[in-house]
Amino acid sequence: MLGMIDQSGADGAPGATYDTWLLAGEFRLQWCTSCAKQIFYPRTLCPHCGSVELEWRPSSGTGRVYSTTVVRQRPDRGGDYNVAIVELDEGTRMISQVIGVPPAEVRIGMPVSAEIATREDGPLVLFRAVA
Amino acid sequence: MTVGTIRGSTAVIGTGLAGLGDASGFTHLDLLGLAVHRAVTDAGLALSQIDGLFTANMVNILPTLAVGEYLGLSPKVAVGTNTGGNSFVDHVLWASLALNAGLCDYALICYGSTQRSRPGPPPDAFPYEVRYKPREPISSYALACARHMHDFGTTREQLAAVAVSARQWAQLNPDAFARAPLTVDEVLASRMISDPLSLLDCCLVTDGAGAVILTRADRAPDHHAKPIHLLGCATAQTHRQISQMPDLTVTAAAQSGPRAFEMAGLRPSDVDVLQLYDAFTINVLLFLEDLGFCRKGEAGALVESGAIAPGGRLPVNTNGGGLSCVHPGMYGIFTIIEAVEQLRGTAGERQVPGARTALAHGNGGLLSVQTTAIFGTPETL
Numbered sequence: 001m002l003g004m005i006d007q008s009g010a011d012g013a014p015g016a017t018y019d020t021w022l023l024a025g026e027f028r029l030q031w032c033t034s035c036a037k038q039i040f041y042p043r044t045l046c047p048h049c050g051s052v053e054l055e056w057r058p059s060s061g062t063g064r065v066y067s068t069t070v071v072r073q074r075p076d077r078g079g080d081y082n083v084a085i086v087e088l089d090e091g092t093r094m095i096s097q098v099i100g101v102p103p104a105e106v107r108i109g110m111p112v113s114a115e116i117a118t119r120e121d122g123p124l125v126l127f128r129a130v131a
Numbered sequence: 132m133t134v135g136t137i138r139g140s141t142a143v144i145g146t147g148l149a150g151l152g153d154a155s156g157f158t159h160l161d162l163l164g165l166a167v168h169r170a171v172t173d174a175g176l177a178l179s180q181i182d183g184l185f186t187a188n189m190v191n192i193l194p195t196l197a198v199g200e201y202l203g204l205s206p207k208v209a210v211g212t213n214t215g216g217n218s219f220v221d222h223v224l225w226a227s228l229a230l231n232a233g234l235c236d237y238a239l240i241c242y243g244s245t246q247r248s249r250p251g252p253p254p255d256a257f258p259y260e261v262r263y264k265p266r267e268p269i270s271s272y273a274l275a276c277a278r279h280m281h282d283f284g285t286t287r288e289q290l291a292a293v294a295v296s297a298r299q300w301a302q303l304n305p306d307a308f309a310r311a312p313l314t315v316d317e318v319l320a321s322r323m324i325s326d327p328l329s330l331l332d333c334c335l336v337t338d339g340a341g342a343v344i345l346t347r348a349d350r351a352p353d354h355h356a357k358p359i360h361l362l363g364c365a366t367a368q369t370h371r372q373i374s375q376m377p378d379l380t381v382t383a384a385a386q387s388g389p390r391a392f393e394m395a396g397l398r399p400s401d402v403d404v405l406q407l408y409d410a411f412t413i414n415v416l417l418f419l420e421d422l423g424f425c426r427k428g429e430a431g432a433l434v435e436s437g438a439i440a441p442g443g444r445l446p447v448n449t450n451g452g453g454l455s456c457v458h459p460g461m462y463g464i465f466t467i468i469e470a471v472e473q474l475r476g477t478a479g480e481r482q483v484p485g486a487r488t489a490l491a492h493g494n495g496g497l498l499s500v501q502t503t504a505i506f507g508t509p510e511t512l
Binding site: 015040041042066067068069070071072081083084085093094095096097104108109120121122124 | 258259260262263264265266270273274275277278281322323324325326327373374375377381
């Protein structure tokens, strides 16, 4: 048994790969080729079946708001902002922020669509409310 | 030994509290030391007789070593499992197993914190979520709360009723930190932190320490006139981060509760008094439902009826809870101590008359892990 990591293939460290795709303008997530489920957050093995046969594929980028909150913050510190859990059409959920409507007007069940933004601490996926 | 033999096999013979409220100048281990001294005295033991140590905190990465050294103990068994605020309720199970196996004779579960006067570092940030700046832990509980309101029509007034009930109990407890009268309107008018949770939906931030000593049932009567027996205990976990919780309105208490009840041979209707980990008002609703005290979605109406307040048919958080008595970051040990107080019949003005069975429920992480423990007086064996 070899305990070393194979650095030669396309599948590098999962977290870095996720960010690399975002920086290239693509919202990709891992799929398990054994049980066919989508995985988030990025991992080295499938939490549904244990397989390590994972591949990066484009996400639909569409989903619905599963829950939402407004983090209250003084205007001089940037004001209130939204934090939501989005459930992608593929079924996985992630924490994100819904943009395009005021934070307090984000509703559970609202359809949303992914957008990639880049901030000081790295790239991230935001979701825009679909009219 | 099988699961069926745990029921009644161990008992709490000593408890201690220290530093509740503001203990400026003291360290978390100073407060822990005082609580342990009181528990050891309560149990009629010398500190040197403690040979099992179960402890966790948010400061020491090596908690059993830091605490053991401070107390001058070199225990035969030391367990420092940290799953957050439920840890100490979970420790009760492992302490009981170690006692039953003969690995130790006197198990000490203990905790100290200066979360108010000298706050520690925040827990590890999760890379895929910290980017969105949730205000943790409040935002995670707010997300669960918003979904409960959406699915079941739970109202902010019903959540406020949890805070008001806790305050009414606290007014009967001289040890409680917040004892001023409180109304539903005042909770609703308090500053919003992370919708729909406002300031008074959130627990206190206090200092405080607690200690609990268990021994095998055959030894217990030598140490305390009224040993309080462990009847059942179980833990279940579902996730670490709130986005990975399978259903935001169903916690792992729906697993830990039935397992603890099965071990105890009891049903929810057999429980006389409940201590539910109330870091936020929504917790109490979720745990009442998941532990089987009402159907899913009906806890809001239950608490609004006054059932959990003093004089109600289902006394909950009789010390005032984390909302009004004490919350130093990890509240679980205080659920055990208040359960024991009620079963000993020494709870003073807040005593639930004739309480023979008590449930202590601990929550850890972001609704991530749940431990249910059921205790009983000697006549319940």
